């Protein structure tokens with residue numbers, strides 16, 4: 136009898152890991168991450184990240200946490216750091232064993248890789264170094280001054296100190312994670328931690344097919360569906376069998392504010408309106424994702440249809456099950472594809488005719504060691520040169 140009960144208990148305990156685990160919450164004593172008064176022996180306690188990194192570590196912080204985003208996500212040198220029992224994914228480190236799936240902001244400042252360069256990624260506020268090459272510019276952003284450096288625009292960020300800086304923040308109105316709800320649009324205008332309230336303790340992982348709030352969206356990117364690798368190589372795109380799964384669609388939207396077009400502002404703030412990861416990038420880089428014909432006219436976007444010839448490399452289009460594309464059948468982390476339905480598990484297969492090209496087929500999300508934040512060295516993509524990987528993962532006969 137006892138054995139049967141034990142078996143049932145073990146079986147029950149495994150259920151949350153099967154799919155869409157709503158209970159993948161952070162664990163450990165409150166004191167590891169929170170400080171009630173930001174004071175102990177009259178010394179501040181919000182000190183996470185005070186280890187010589189570029190970002191300041193000062194409290195008090197919203198939700199009484201002991202550091203800003205990078206205070207917890209940029210500690211030490213390893214790609215995953217444990218704070219008293221809770222693993223914390225790291226986005227700025229010098230770990231030689233590799234980076235997490237989003238990339239590594241350390242390439243921008245040269246703390247890892249071939250040397251500092253603003254061209255290697257998104258220069259977020261915490262780095263303390265606005266992008267000198269694209270100051271106040273969003274490449275591919277075409278929807279007018281609201282989206283650039285004017286008052287209330289994406290690049291008119293208020294950072295944690297209340298200062299206005301021409302750069303991106305990790306989360307909120309001027310960033311990527313959390314609720315992106317611009318004050319100018321009747322939204323909350325919250326930035327960084329304030330825009331993340333209630334996400335960490337509710338973090339869902341595995342198959343995320345609802346994405347109707349921040350906590351059950353892919354990596355706290357509001358509205359983005361996907362499958363989070365929660366296995367042995369959590370947070371990593373390690374190899375064909377161990378990687379996140381991304382959501383894609385068969386036709387990009389036409390962006391704009393008029394009828395027949397898609398507006399990125401919704402009930403949950405600015406978000407990917409087709410739930411795809413490419414649609415998320417498109418909320419800022421609309422021109423590189425949209426179908427032509429919305430705001431921006433015929434010169435904007437990939438072309439007016441999802442058929443070749445295109446005028447920009449397409450994303451949210453299906454990998455054709457013919458010609459050279461039909462040969463891409465084994466998943467490669469060199470050029471991941473997105474799926475039309477959020478899978479319940481990771482798959483090592485690619486299905487031409489169904490799977491979808493996305494921005495992250497070629498780019499990282501945070502930063503990489505290559506110009507334009509590419510996954511690989513573009514200068515090594517030489518037609519007829521016998522190369523492999525990169526572009527050749529899909530364009531299998533061009534080497």
Ligand code: HEC
Nearest residue numbers: 161162163164165167168198200221331332333334335336
């Ligand atoms: C490993 C780190 C970590 C630990 C341990 C932790 N928290 Fe948090 N908690 C956070 C972070 C980060 C936030 C702020 C961002 C957010 O809300 O997602 C937060 C936010 C909160 C919030 C406000 C948002 C919400 O979800 O209600 C409360 C309340 C809270 N924590 C209470 C606690 C209590 C009580 C404990 C101990 C039993 C605890 N936390 C332990 C990291 C942690």
Ligand code: HEC
Nearest residue numbers: 159168200202203204207221223305306312327328338354
């Ligand atoms: C006090 C420490 C702490 C702070 C501050 C903090 N985080 Fe986290 N964060 C964590 C921990 C711990 C986890 C792992 C949670 C888990 O495994 O469910 C995490 C996980 C995440 C993830 C991955 C979620 C997933 O799907 O696995 C994202 C994205 C993230 N945090 C973003 C942020 C952003 C953006 C900020 C600042 C606005 C921030 N965090 C501030 C501790 C922190």
Ligand code: HEC
Nearest residue numbers: 253254255256257258266269310416419494498500507508
């Ligand atoms: C909140 C707006 C925003 C979102 C969302 C966003 N970007 Fe960007 N991106 C920017 C801005 C601003 C720049 C220019 C400044 C910089 O590079 O720091 C930029 C620069 C870039 C660059 C050029 C980097 C360089 O320095 O050469 C690439 C590539 C890029 N983004 C890809 C992406 C991809 C892929 C996604 C989705 C995963 C994405 N972006 C999502 C705002 C955004």
Ligand code: HEC
Nearest residue numbers: 443444445446453454455470471472492496525526528529
């Ligand atoms: C994830 C797969 C994938 C990767 C990686 C990829 N492509 Fe493509 N590419 C496609 C698909 C799909 C099409 C459209 C095929 C069609 O519908 O005819 C395409 C089309 C093209 C076209 C033709 C556009 C047209 O008008 O027909 C060019 C040129 C191109 N890609 C170049 C590149 C280069 C250069 C790289 C590397 C920087 C690259 N691609 C990486 C999948 C990929």
Ligand code: HEC
Nearest residue numbers: 274275413416417420423424448450493494496497507513
């Ligand atoms: C097929 C590979 C591929 C795909 C897919 C792709 N890009 Fe790129 N991207 C590149 C390359 C290569 C460059 C370098 C500039 C060039 O060749 O046009 C680049 C450059 C950029 C830049 C920098 C532009 C500048 O002015 O310096 C941004 C921003 C960008 N891409 C965003 C995106 C976004 C957003 C998506 C998805 C909607 C996307 N890319 C999809 C390959 C790709």
